[in-house]
Amino acid sequence: MRTTDAREETLHPGRLVSSIVGGRRPEDAPGGRISSLNPARTGDVVAEVALGDAGTFVEACRAAREAQKEWASVPAPIRSNSIKQIGRLFEANKEPLARLVTREIGKTYTESLGEVQEVIDTCDFFTGEGRRLYGQTVPSEMPDKQLFTFRVPVGVAAVITAGNFPAAVPSWYIIPALACGNAVVWKPAEYSAAIGDAFARILLHGGLPEGVVNVVQCEGPVAFEGLERALEAGLVDKVGFTGSTEVGREVGALCGRHLQSPCLELGGKNPLVVMPDADLDLAVEGALFSGFGTAGQRCTSLGTALVHESVYEGFLNRFARAVGEAPIGDPTQDVLYGPMLGERFAERFEGWLDLVHDHHTLYGSTGTGRITDANPREGFVGEPGAGIYCHPTIVSGVTEDDELFNTETFGPIVNVAGFADLDEAVRLSNAHGYGLSAAIYTRDAENALRFRERNGAGMLSVNNSTSGAEAHVPFGGNGRSGNGSRLSGIWVLDQFTRWQAMNWDYAGKLQKAQMDVIDLPADPDFRLPD
Numbered sequence: 001m002r003t004t005d006a007r008e009e010t011l012h013p014g015r016l017v018s019s020i021v022g023g024r025r026p027e028d029a030p031g032g033r034i035s036s037l038n039p040a041r042t043g044d045v046v047a048e049v050a051l052g053d054a055g056t057f058v059e060a061c062r063a064a065r066e067a068q069k070e071w072a073s074v075p076a077p078i079r080s081n082s083i084k085q086i087g088r089l090f091e092a093n094k095e096p097l098a099r100l101v102t103r104e105i106g107k108t109y110t111e112s113l114g115e116v117q118e119v120i121d122t123c124d125f126f127t128g129e130g131r132r133l134y135g136q137t138v139p140s141e142m143p144d145k146q147l148f149t150f151r152v153p154v155g156v157a158a159v160i161t162a163g164n165f166p167a168a169v170p171s172w173y174i175i176p177a178l179a180c181g182n183a184v185v186w187k188p189a190e191y192s193a194a195i196g197d198a199f200a201r202i203l204l205h206g207g208l209p210e211g212v213v214n215v216v217q218c219e220g221p222v223a224f225e226g227l228e229r230a231l232e233a234g235l236v237d238k239v240g241f242t243g244s245t246e247v248g249r250e251v252g253a254l255c256g257r258h259l260q261s262p263c264l265e266l267g268g269k270n271p272l273v274v275m276p277d278a279d280l281d282l283a284v285e286g287a288l289f290s291g292f293g294t295a296g297q298r299c300t301s302l303g304t305a306l307v308h309e310s311v312y313e314g315f316l317n318r319f320a321r322a323v324g325e326a327p328i329g330d331p332t333q334d335v336l337y338g339p340m341l342g343e344r345f346a347e348r349f350e351g352w353l354d355l356v357h358d359h360h361t362l363y364g365s366t367g368t369g370r371i372t373d374a375n376p377r378e379g380f381v382g383e384p385g386a387g388i389y390c391h392p393t394i395v396s397g398v399t400e401d402d403e404l405f406n407t408e409t410f411g412p413i414v415n416v417a418g419f420a421d422l423d424e425a426v427r428l429s430n431a432h433g434y435g436l437s438a439a440i441y442t443r444d445a446e447n448a449l450r451f452r453e454r455n456g457a458g459m460l461s462v463n464n465s466t467s468g469a470e471a472h473v474p475f476g477g478n479g480r481s482g483n484g485s486r487l488s489g490i491w492v493l494d495q496f497t498r499w500q501a502m503n504w505d506y507a508g509k510l511q512k513a514q515m516d517v518i519d520l521p522a523d524p525d526f527r528l529p530d
């Protein structure tokens with residue numbers, strides 16, 4: 001197969017994007033070719049993508065397997081120097097990469113800059129971690145013996161990510177995996193292929209040896225088949241997956257068959273509780289950003305605002321006004337949100353609008369579904385017909401029995417439901433079975449602390465958005481949102497290293513644990529005088 005060197009290229013738009021295996025680009029496209037389109041202007045082709053097939057995925061895992069041992073033998077502080085260089089390259093390329101994020105997936109430019117900043121923050125954190133990666137010395141129960149623990153890289157990590165955070169979320173996996181001495185095979189979303197490619201080239205120019213990072217541009221089911229074959233061949237030691245709950249279950253089952261526990265970051269139906277003592281304007285601001293930022297296409301997006309009945313009308317009126325007045329449209333302008341990530345996201349979103357029933361009342365826009373010249377939104381910024389835009393929708397009167405209450409509706413839609421007291425708010429905040437993030441707006445510390453204790457989400461906010469996690473605190477969910485694995489900060493180290501224990505005996509004779517222990521006899525009958 002003919003290949004070219006992936007390092008001998010520079011970022012430029014409208015280019016052909018392909019996989020990178022062992023530092024080289026296969027020139028064929030066994031998985032076919034697709035165009036990645038700008039969702040804000042679908043006439044703008046961001047990249048032509050040559051797709052790989054399951055065989056490409058397996059080859060990439062093989063290249064990773066070959067490169068990993070040598071990479072693991074590079075001292076961790078030196079590995080982290082690469083992470084530092086990569087971080088500086090992301091910094092130097094922040095604006096072009098952010099522009100590409102806006103162009104390929106339609107995120108507002110401000111959010112895209114934040115997205116790249118999150119990559120830089122992650123690199124900064126793991127630059128330091130290479131000089132820690134601490135193990136422990138542990139006392140033994142026997143004399144002349146010492147116990148130690150070491151963090152050992154897992155080997156090859158296969159990472160499959162979604163395109164709504166096409167740079168930040170991949171960095172949460174890839175950067176720590178590399179710092180810990182693993183090699184990586186990464187499959188970016190096919191609708192964010194150009195961002196994936198740009199990201200990969202920054203990594204390659206940061207000084208990583210060939211084969212340490214490999215990228216497979218392919219469709220989801222193809223990656224699944226490739227992963228199945230690579231696991232079967234013993235080429236993958238850890239799987240990281242960010243995506244839907246449905247696919248996460250499949251990935252979990254596949255890994256389970258190979259006695260592996262994947263890192264799963266799945267969907268959410270994140271609640272935002274508004275207590276009677278809340279600052280309502282602040283709560284509305286939080287709900288607006290949580291629910292409609294990134295057009296509601298974050299796994300941490302607000303699903304249902306749970307509002308105390310005494311402030312229900314007040315909150316709803318202000319929320320409806322804020323959403324009604326929010327500028328929506330061209331993501332290069334100052335808007336709340338831009339287009340959907342792509343056509344299939346808009347189609348799926350329109351399908352969820354069928355879950356709205358007669359007992360619900362809608363607010364937030366002049367229409368529902370697609371924003372077009374025939375179904376316009378007042379104040380739309382730009383040309384609606386040029387891209388894939390959807391109206392924001394607030395659905396009031398949602399109850400726990402509604403499908404809308406229990407379904408992740410990835411898009412610009414927010415439910416509003418009422419509650420009578422904190423017990424009911426807590427129950428409703430857990431009732432959907434997801435457990436990613438949850439927020440409470442209150443001025444009362446007791447409400448906040450009780451909510452924290454009793455809500456099952458992995459991430460809680462008090463008087464802040466359901467989204468907006470920082471790069472150095474544990475990110476992840478429970479229940480339908482994941483298997484309890486955590487990314488970011490020191491917590492992700494447990495995903496990409498395994499603990500190894502060692503005992504070292506210098507007694508010069510065999511000492512048997514639990515048998516040759518020193519006995520310090522006590523006097524069980526001792527009593528203090530009355």
Ligand code: UN1
Pocket residue numbers: 118164165168169298299300301467468469470
């Ligand atoms: C996601 O929603 O898929 O917390 C990731 C946030 C971002 C990452 C979200 N820092 O909003």
